[in-house]
Amino acid sequence: MAALTSKDEPRTAEYAGDEVSAIVLDPGYASTRAGFAGEDAPKSIVPSNYAFYQDACLFGDHVIDVPRDNVEIRNPYSRDGIVEDWDTAEKLWKYSFASKLTGIRPNKALQEWLNDVNAVPNLQKAMADAEDTERALEDHPLFMSEPNWNPIKNREKAIEIALEKWAAPAFYISKSSVLSAFSMGKSTALVIDIGASQLSVAAVHDGMILRKSITRSHLGGNYISSQIRSMLATHDPPITINPHYMVKAKQPVDAGQPANAILKTFDQFKQPPQTSYHRYQEEKTILEFKEVCLQTWASGTSFRGQGEAIAREQYAHPFEFPDGYNQTFSSDRFKIVETLFDAQCHSPSPAGSLDAQYYPAPEQNQTIPGLVKLCINQCDVDLRPMLLASVVITGSASLIKGLPDRIQGELTRMYPSTKVRVNAAGMPVERKFGSWIGGSIVASLGTFHQMWISKKEYEEHGASIVEKRCK
């Protein structure tokens, strides 16, 4: 589909014709991606965390970063990456497309009596009209992606919200690993998805996910963050993160010297922002640390023992914290990633902390090699060589330097008699938004109209139709 220029009028939706302006929604634990089908990347990327402030939910980067009186940061997903708080998830998803893509639909309530109380004809009718703002997707079919382990009732809930509340004309939902495999040109693949909340491995065969092969653990991006936290806490001397929002002014200091910064006080608030807000802001510094410092130990020599010593001497990398404190990190920046391969590299979080509760020490079968083994063992013997020859790596956390090469090395060592080939999209955007991009392309095809579940079908068969049609 050609991109719209400012001169073009937006096309009207022709759901059964070629020009379908479908919305593609790819919800994740860390961010919610939304955009028009046919585009190269999602236009709207909203953090899935939201600010809870004075009994209201606030969404969007520019809003939730503001320190406020007693503000709390929450997330509508469980740590499994599936929706827990439907009311908020619905608001968040709607925000992700209504704020940047579709806009607020003009309705009678807004146009006629918003500013004139006397013009309200009768309250009941006015309320019914106001309901109309709910019909946010009246002109747009909705294509969604979902985690491989999304329970049936969550899929049914999603179609119900899309078709009933948002009045979308049609709906489709697809497993994200299938979309990732397709976008790499594979209909049979072993997909390793390293997301924020979960690390998952699943086999896709002829475009279908093999349900019993789905394995996963908590070793995702958030787990890596918790490892960085415990590394900083056990550092000598311990390092405290003062996130950007706290720093008023700072002076440069030499490496390893205490920070010379003036921190903000939040006396103007009755209560300072809550711990969850502070953690969310810390997380931004941690993300920067991940991007700058983390690296995967190359396969060949084992990291524990030998590699650790080499890394300590040869691979130091500096990092500056928001308050100006700076330090070089050497073996630690490898050790943190190493936990994804070797459970014994786990550094325990301080006892009693949130991290210790949420991110316990992993078992060896929860690491990447462990999960791959479990997954492969669940698959037919004849299928195994095909899967190992097409391993696809996706997910934002997979962008750690050297990770795909290391996985290639590990799997080759585990399966010496089979050809192993690990594939990861070269462009970071394709790995971050792999399943969104896949959905965008499929949903923009003119011929896809026969796949959509239309509103009429939904009304005839009920929500259970989603299980029959979106396999």
Added chain:
Amino acid sequence: MPVSGLSVNPDCVSAFNELKLGRGGPKYIIYKISDDQKEIVVDEIGNEADYDVFREKLVGKKEKSGKDRPSYAIYDVEFELEGGEGKRSKIAFITYINQDSTGVKSRMVYASSRETLKNALNGIAMNWQANDPGELEWADLLKEASKGKAVS
């Protein structure tokens, strides 16, 4: 499974049936997705017995944009069994999508339409997924077709 919903042009099936009959019929068929992205059509039919000719053709397909174009193909893999047990042939369904030099759009469209074509062709004996030219080696194809029992 999010299949693209493309249709299969009837010529695809008739060319396949001709190949299936053997006896001097085509040796290979290359399929592509039409430019309007509505159906799968026959791109090329060939009689050359030399596998390398077929392989070169598959690898050399280009999009209008200059990027490599993916293809589906049917190839009649013939081989001689060991111990003089005679000639055999197997019809292979090949999906060739070079992941390094194609656009994400064509990768996605070809991968998600594959099942449609595969299901339309009755009598495929083996499936082969290749994602770079190195995965189109005759030796590998032969090994898979004969389960390692071929002599040539």
